[in-house]
Amino acid sequence: MDRIEFHIAARDGRARTGALRTPRGEIRTPAFMPVGTAATVKAMLPESVRATGADILLGNTYHLMLRPGAERVARLGGLHAFMNWDRPILTDSGGFQVMSLADLRKLTEEGVTFRSHVDGARHFLSPETSMEIQRLLGSDIVMAFDECPALPATEETVAKSMRLSMRWAARSRDAFGDRPGHALFGIQQGGVTRELREESAEALTAIGFDGYAIGGLAVGEGQEAMFGVLDYAPGFLPEDRPRYLMGVGKPDDIVGAVMRGVDMFDCVLPSRSGRTGQVFTRRGVVNIKNARHADDPRPLDETCGCPACRSYSRAYLHHVFKSGEIIASMLLTWHNLHYYQELMAGLRGAIAEGRLAAFAAGFAAERAAGDLPPL
Structure with a gap:
């Protein structure tokens, strides 16, 4: 297989389930991608990430270009070999990281000059250099280079930024070239303005991409505004290509977005929350730091099959977290990633069987019931 193909197997309302087939394996959709910022999902071995049910990981171009460097990764066999995935x-x-992390940014039509947050060194990133860095890394799915305006912003600012991103999308497409077995996704922008989202989608479709992302959401606008955009934005994108909502999100964000036609997600939340003692369960978020767990012999979730729930009590997890033990990050991250992948499997099954509305209602009811009562 020398190209990436997307197949929709079933629909329920606007939701779809299927598979994105690549030379390195099949990605079941709707899919959640754990974030491996610096060629690692923090506190997890690659085989442990796979054991949770993940079909694909996300790597960060900005972080990897600064350290260890894309050329070094290429010399060492590419990102897959480098990180053992x-x-x-x-x-x-x-x-996104250039706009949110780097210092002394200077934005022009050509690209962005910035200083590294690591050592202050000056760098330049453009559509062409981004495509080259991602080629050196060897990723299977490459994202077009875009600008992410800081919100809140005026509609005029959002429109100007979106149109720059569309020009950069065309340059990204040209620089990407013909790479059998690899895919390039364009990124829809336009803030929370319907007309700008439609204009962006038309521009991207005219250029032609293997998949399409919905960018510029989950940046502080709130769930109601995000869902308002998702009520129409996915429908502007080609029906026969995967749709990827970038940087989302919380479990209820994902369920709502799947119901609105989104196929792919990524977010640091499950891994970052695991390291800070926030645990996702069917009954909502559990804060393992709370003293109520100190004497609790029960698992986090008696229906969960992850190692944290199978072999350890809330009391133990509370103890190792409070003690600053590394195993706390390992177990809580594993649990959170397992929970997210179980949620995605549940959504895929519900769509395939035409019972997504009932699944979503049950999901919401369980969360509303709250955590187990204290002993």
Whole structure:
């Protein structure tokens, strides 16, 4: 197989389930991609990430270009060999991190000059250099280079930024070239303005991409505004291509977005929350730091099959977290990633069987019931 193909197997309302087939393996959709910022999902071994049910990981172009460097990764066999992950990898373009992390940014039509947050060194990132860095990394799915305006912003600012991103999308497409077995995704922008989202989608479709992302959401606008955009934005994108909502999100964000036609997600939340003692369960978020867990012999979730729930009590997890033990990050991250992948499997099954509305209602009811009562 020398190209990436997307197949929709079933629909329920606007939701779809199917598979994105790549030379490195099949990605079942709707899919959640754990974030491996610096060629690692923090506190997890690659085989442990796979054991949770993940089909694909996300790597960060910005972080990897700064350290250890894309050329070094290429010399060492590419990102898959470097991090010991033999399944698909998606890399972002670096644009978001340049806007949010780098210092002394200077934005022009050509690209962005910035100083590294690591050592202050000056760098330049453009559509062409982003495509080259992602080629050196060897990722299976490459993201077009775009600008991410800081919100809130005026509609005029959002429109100007979106149109620059569309010009950069065309340059990204040209620079990407013909790479059998690899895919390039364009990124829809336009803030929370319907007309700008439609204009962006038309521009991207005219250029032609293997998949399409919905960018510029989950940046502080709130769930109601995000869902308002998702009520129409996915429908502007080609029906026969995967749709990827970048940087989302919380479990209820994902369920709502799947119901609105989104196929792919990524977010640091499950891994970052695991390291800070926030645990996702069917009954909502559990804060393992709370003293109520100190004497509790029960698992986090008696229905969960992850190692944290199978072999350890809330009391133990509370103890190792409070003690600053590394195993706390390992077990809580594993649990959170397992929970997210179980949620995605549940959504895929519900769509296939035409019972998504009932699944979503049950999901919401369980969360509303709250955590187990204290002993």
